Amino acid sequence: MxxxxxxxxxxxxxxxxxxxxxxxxxxxxxxxxxxxxxxxxxxxxxxxxxxxxxxxxxxxxxxxxxxxxxxxxxxxxxxxxxxxxxxxxxxxxxxxxxxxxxxxxxxxxxxxxxxxxxxxxxxxxxxxxxxxxxxxxxxxxxxxxxxxxxxxxxxLGQMKADERLATLLLSLSERYKKRGFSALEFNLPMPRHDLANYLGLAPETLSRIFSKMHEEGILDVSGRDLRILDMPRMRKLAHCSQC
Amino acid sequence: MxxxxxxxxxxxxxxxxxxxxxxxxxxxxxxxxxxxxxxxxxxxxxxxxxxxxxxxxxxxxxxxxxxxxxxxxxxxxxxxxxxxxxxxxxxxxxxxxxxxxxxxxxxxxxxxxxxxxxxxxxxxxxxxxxxxxxxxxxxxxxxxxxxxxxxxxxxLGQMKADERLATLLLSLSERYKKRGFSALEFNLPMPRHDLANYLGLAPETLSRIFSKMHEEGILDVSGRDLRILDMPRMRKLAHCSQC
DNA sequence: GCGCGCTCTTGACCTACATCAAGCTTTTTT
DNA sequence: AAAAAAGCTTGATGTAGGTCAAGAGCGCGC
The missing domain is CATH 2.60.120.10 (Jelly Rolls)
Incomplete structure (x- = not known):
């Protein structure tokens, strides 16, 4: 089998x-x-x-x-x-x-x-x-x-959609870094659908936020490949100076 | 001191x-x-x-x-x-x-x-x-x-406001029961503000849902004293047949 | 190479809930 | 007991994000 x-x-x-x-x-x-x-x-x-x-x-x-x-x-x-x-x-x-x-x-x-x-x-x-x-x-x-x-x-209880995504991306960034990978550039192995579900959002909303972050020069998005361009702003979004 | x-x-x-x-x-x-x-x-x-x-x-x-x-x-x-x-x-x-x-x-x-x-x-x-x-x-x-x-x-990720409240009330009900108290009638020691925060809602929204449940005969509410009147419907709201 | 099926994005519209505001009720303070 | 302060409810209005719909990009099998 x-x-x-x-x-x-x-x-x-x-x-x-x-x-x-x-x-x-x-x-x-x-x-x-x-x-x-x-x-x-x-x-x-x-x-x-x-x-x-x-x-x-x-x-x-x-x-x-x-x-x-x-x-x-x-x-x-x-x-x-x-x-x-x-x-x-x-x-x-x-x-x-x-x-x-x-x-x-x-x-x-x-x-x-x-x-x-x-x-x-x-x-x-x-x-x-x-x-x-x-x-x-x-x-x-x-x-x-x-x-x-x-x-x-x-x-999920307090944050807006863009803040939630920033929180997740920073968490992943930090965890990848600990494992010896780039903190700024990484690949998401899961579909948008999964990300959206995890964040309590509709996939469409998540997609719009990715686009918005891209427009604002915070993030490079190409499918599931990401690059964080503006870490300070990302941190600000996540209300998290240390993470 | x-x-x-x-x-x-x-x-x-x-x-x-x-x-x-x-x-x-x-x-x-x-x-x-x-x-x-x-x-x-x-x-x-x-x-x-x-x-x-x-x-x-x-x-x-x-x-x-x-x-x-x-x-x-x-x-x-x-x-x-x-x-x-x-x-x-x-x-x-x-x-x-x-x-x-x-x-x-x-x-x-x-x-x-x-x-x-x-x-x-x-x-x-x-x-x-x-x-x-x-x-x-x-x-x-x-x-x-x-x-x-x-x-x-x-x-917080998937449920509507009324479903969240039902989930919390059933959780409390069950836990009080385990402790030898009534599963149907109990007192909340915290202000609405705290309940709302826990559920990721505005206090006003929570208040409205209490009122709605009262109108519909699911719940008796008097300040912080509660009595669950219609357990099956409460369970249905919480999407939780066992709890 | 071509069509099929995913995944993702973008747009238009709608709704659940937040916010703002006012009054009411209960508790606390003096 | 009066006054002040919290806590709670209800109403009116605004909006973030959900839903519905229509493509667009992309991998995959035939």
Missing amino acids: KAIRQKEAADSISCAACSLVNLCLGKGLDQAELDKLDQIIDKKTQYDNEEYLFHSGETMTAVYAVRSGMVKTLITTEGGAEQITGFHLPGELVGLDGFGDDRHLCNAVALGTTTVCELKVESFDWVCEHIQGIRAQLMRMIGEELNHEQGMLLA | KAIRQKEAADSISCAACSLVNLCLGKGLDQAELDKLDQIIDKKTQYDNEEYLFHSGETMTAVYAVRSGMVKTLITTEGGAEQITGFHLPGELVGLDGFGDDRHLCNAVALGTTTVCELKVESFDWVCEHIQGIRAQLMRMIGEELNHEQGMLLA
């Missing part, structure tokens, strides 16, 4: 050798701790574009760390409405929502070809008990996730 | 004897574990209405479990905009956002006279390492918090 073939483990790279180690669960670990983590992690399962890592309602089996590509998480209502709740970059965790009652509330979907490392729930508690460094880093990552979602609540 | 007087510890009740134990960190613990938790928790610090538990930017010193009353958390922008990110009922945790970088991102403010139990950060890691039951319950509570925030993203 297609799905099964795709999920064959790719060649393993140890956490110690992984370029993302300082953004991921392995941050701050000594060699012995990293070795233990390596033994427990299932590395680099690959997913195609739009392929699901897990669905809402499924029993949680693992926590996922994005290795390459991107993962979006989304929730739905009975009415068929859908809200994208996050875009997850390499080094970020996906699936923590399942801890609430052992079932995932959200769906996780690959955006473009994506590889992830899995930490099985069976191992999770053992790791938390025995590896202090991972426990600490996990709490840090959970805190960041909570902070990020609160920032989105602020965006 | 006033603030200091208020923060004198009230009479201690053990976690084992606390009526909230099955909603709080102590859920599922055996007697020995509960005893340890008791030794570590600082019990029942009291706050007045509008008094801050902590401010944004302050170093995290503890995680707080609401014991009585209510706590709202909110974040602000440079521009002075403010978004309430949560209303926290007895048994719920406040302050997890501080794990991101040891500083709180949000502010936590008492709504009405409120008492909280504190678990100091210095003790936190020890507890997580040595008391499996607390570690498990903590992860459960974190998962619930993440789920709840994702639900709010859905509300």
Whole structure:
């Protein structure tokens, strides 16, 4: 089957050798701790574009760390409405929502070809008990996730459409930069539709704002390729001097 | 000083004897574990209405479990905009956002006279390492918090004003019920202004929706006292058959 | 190479909600 | 108890952004 073939483990790279180690669960670990983590992690399962890592309602089996590509998480209502709740970059965790009652509330979907490392729930508690460094880093990552979602609540609750987009672009810019990519020039792996949904806007509105930012010389847009031309103005729009 | 007087510890009740134990960190613990938790928790610090538990930017010193009353958390922008990110009922945790970088991102403010139990950060890691039951319950509570925030993203991103209010009222109803209070009749400890802010609406809009729900026989409203008259319709509004 | 189906953009119009403004009710202060 | 200040509701009006509709660009299979 297609799905099964795709999920064959790719060649393993140890956490110690992984370029993302300082953004991921392995941050701050000594060699012995990293070795233990390596033994427990299932590395680099690959997913195609739009392929699901897990669905809402499924029993949680693992926590996922994005290795390459991107993962979006989304929730739905009975009415068929859908809200994208996050875009997850390499080094970020996906699936923590399942801890609430052992079932995932959200769906996780690959955006473009994506590889992830899995930490099985069976191992999770053992790791938390025995590896202090991972426990600490996990709490840090959970805190960041909570902070990020609160920032989105602020965006959706209080900001205008252009401010919301600026907030998202700055967040992506910053996160790409941390990963060694350009903070000013990057590619969006998701369609406008997804961006608009994430920002609580209609795709048409989002498109108009892209155009407006382009006219005003804040942003170069060519399809999904972006270049931020005027960072100060972008920051001003997002009401965020530090980010 | 006033603030200091208020923060004198009230009479201690053990976690084992606390009526909230099955909603709080102590859920599922055996007697020995509960005893340890008791030794570590600082019990029942009291706050007045509008008094801050902590401010944004302050170093995290503890995680707080609401014991009585209510706590709202909110974040602000440079521009002075403010978004309430949560209303926290007895048994719920406040302050997890501080794990991101040891500083709180949000502010936590008492709504009405409120008492909280504190678990100091210095003790936190020890507890997580040595008391499996607390570690498990903590992860459960974190998962619930993440789920709840994702639900709010859905509300703010996709729902109409009346649907957002219905969602909030059902959430409160359910949570009061879990605490042994009526699911249909309860009192809101916060002003309309706060509710509106939380829902991303103007206070005037919120007021109009309360009036409309009243006219339609869905809700009895008298100031901050509410009674849900037509639960099925309320659920329908919230697009949420289970909640 | 050509047609088909996406994705994205732009325009015209409309509506849900914000804003502004006034009065009313409840609480707090003196 | 009176006065002042909050909090809440209701009405009138304005607007940001949604919806509907029509292309335009672009990749893809045949």
